[in-house]
Amino acid sequence: MECLYFAAGRCRSCSLMAVPYLQQLQDKAEHCARLLADHTSLRFLPPQPSTESGFRNxxxxxxxxxxxxxxxxxxxxxxxxxxxxxxxxxxxxxxxxxxxxxxxxxxxxxxxxxxxxxxxxxxxxxxxxxxxxxxxxxxxxxxxxxxxxxxxxxxxxxxxxxxxxxxxxxxxxxxxxxxxxxxxxxxxxxxTLGMELNGIGMHLRPQGFFQTNTEIAGALYRQARQWVTELEPASLWDLYCGVGGFALHCSASGRQVVGVESSAAAVKAAERSAADLGMENTRFVTGDATDFVVGQDQGPELVVVNPPRRGIGAVMADWLNDSQVKHVIYSSCNAVSLAKDLKRMGNLEPVEARVMDMFPQTNHYEVILRLQRKE
The missing domain is CATH 2.40.50.1070 (OB fold (Dihydrolipoamide Acetyltransferase, E2P))
Known part of the structure; x- marks a missing residue:
């Protein structure tokens, strides 16, 4: 991609503009692999490329x-x-x-x-x-x-x-x-603005959060849904759920799904989506994700976490590590904080990961990772 603003030095927000796109993608995959190199059992799926230009929604x-x-x-x-x-x-x-x-x-x-x-x-x-x-x-x-x-x-x-x-x-x-x-x-x-991905209609309120790359957001939700479909958990929590993307994509007949989000506006939007889709076993809670989990007597079979750049933090990581949760899907926009969180979860083994290029032309990327409890 060529950018006259970058060439003229007027904007350097896209710091990798001069780097060929396939090289960007390879560098991101290698960067993530280096950060998670201690987990020798981890298998990386091919990175998910994005459209190079016009991708921001x-x-x-x-x-x-x-x-x-x-x-x-x-x-x-x-x-x-x-x-x-x-x-x-x-x-x-x-x-x-x-x-x-x-x-x-x-x-x-x-x-x-x-x-x-x-x-x-x-x-x-x-x-x-x-x-x-x-x-x-x-x-x-x-x-x-x-x-x-x-x-x-x-x-x-x-x-x-x-x-x-x-x-x-x-x-x-x-x-x-x-x-x-x-x-x-x-x-x-x-x-609300209707945001339909993969046949799942979601609602975005003015102060709500939604991934800025629609193409990669759709791929991210599909990857999580694929893993959840293979694992067939009877219960699932979607923590830091935003407008409910993971929860709504992973809802299924007979599966108890709970989404937790601190933004009341986002929860309201997620509840509307679940109602529109007839997902009676999917509900949403307004509150801090960490406070929610430590207040529960028992966890679900599978937990999805999609935290901000700082990661899930020590309390959440320790709770997941010591809980009876069998599987965790961690969607991270910062592989550095992800690596730090994984060090606190020794009872959970990283199995598969995939770099998702949510932010072409920059050093940033998303990575989605699946963990399972060690026997």
């Missing part, structure tokens, strides 16, 4: 410049805007939305936030693409100064961008390096 764009001439992109080291509206890793449908965003910024007189001066109103625009082609558009404001203008222009905005099924306004009053605040007002009748 989410654009988290900083708005800078002026109302008359806004930049849509990122900030440089000094806090000044760099326009990246033609970024090649963003899906074409996202790039097609940027001219509409720019036009409405100008027409409504939305004032971009100036980071060095700490002045202005419009901080970010976050756009998510569903497999159906529908979009979720989120305007992130410092205050409610522009809220009425955005609300009243909704009909015109959706006419200009018909794919925008969910439109919301988020408020981030603090000056800090985060994308969004706690308060969010959805302007459209539709409150």
């Amino acid at each position: 989410k654009a988290k764009m900083v708005i800078s410049g002026t109302s008359e001439s806004p930049n849509i992109g990122i900030l440089d080291a000094d806090g000044h805007g760099i326009d990246l509206r033609h970024c090649g890793v963003c899906a074409p449908e996202l790039r097609a939305a940027f001219p509409v965003i720019e036009r409405f910024i100008r027409q409504l007189g939305l004032i971009p936030y100036d980071v060095p001066k700490r002045k202005g109103e419009l901080k970010h625009v976050i756009i998510t693409l569903a497999p159906s082609g529908d979009l979720m558009v989120r305007w992130v404001l410092r205050t409610k100064k522009h809220f009425v203008a955005l609300r009243d222009s909704l009909e015109l905005f959706r006419k200009a961008l018909p794919a925008a099924k969910v439109v919301s306004v988020n408020f981030l009053p603090e000056h800090k390096a985060v994308l969004e605040g706690e308060e969010e007002i959805v302007l459209t009748a539709a409150q």
Whole structure:
């Protein structure tokens, strides 16, 4: 993949842009194998490649410049805007939305936030693409100064961008390096974006998490489902479940499935998906995953964990190690923390692993690994 922004030195977010893609994939597989080399019984399946460009289903764009001439992109080291509206890793449908965003910024007189001066109103625009082609558009404001203008222009905005099924306004009053605040007002009748993968319909709320590479997310869920189908557990927990991707993919008649997630909005979305799919034996719980497991008298036959980059941590790892859980599927976005967690789970033997290239053009990747209890 070639990128004019990278070649010009304007953006180096994709640090591997100059490396041939097959070499990227091989390097990631070798990096993961080195980190997990102590587990001699572990067999690596062929790494799952991704489409090289246009794979991102989410654009988290900083708005800078002026109302008359806004930049849509990122900030440089000094806090000044760099326009990246033609970024090649963003899906074409996202790039097609940027001219509409720019036009409405100008027409409504939305004032971009100036980071060095700490002045202005419009901080970010976050756009998510569903497999159906529908979009979720989120305007992130410092205050409610522009809220009425955005609300009243909704009909015109959706006419200009018909794919925008969910439109919301988020408020981030603090000056800090985060994308969004706690308060969010959805302007459209539709409150969730439908995200169907592998025939499983899921619902994404504005502040919910979903993998940024739809193609690889689908492959990740299929791999987990394949393992679960082969093992046929009677009970399964999906910890750090988000909108329920693993739980919903691994649900089956007679199997008791519980998903645990700290985000109440994500749990609500997962519950709606389970209801839509008629999964009566699949339920979801709002709460901290570690607190949930230590409060249980007995674990299930199989546990899926999909933690943030820091990993599952000592308490969760020790609980899994000492429990009667027969199988664990660990989906990790950070093989370094995965290796650290595995050291605490000596009673569970890593059997199979697969690198999933969720983030082409960067050093990051996902790895999914299956463990079984030693006899």
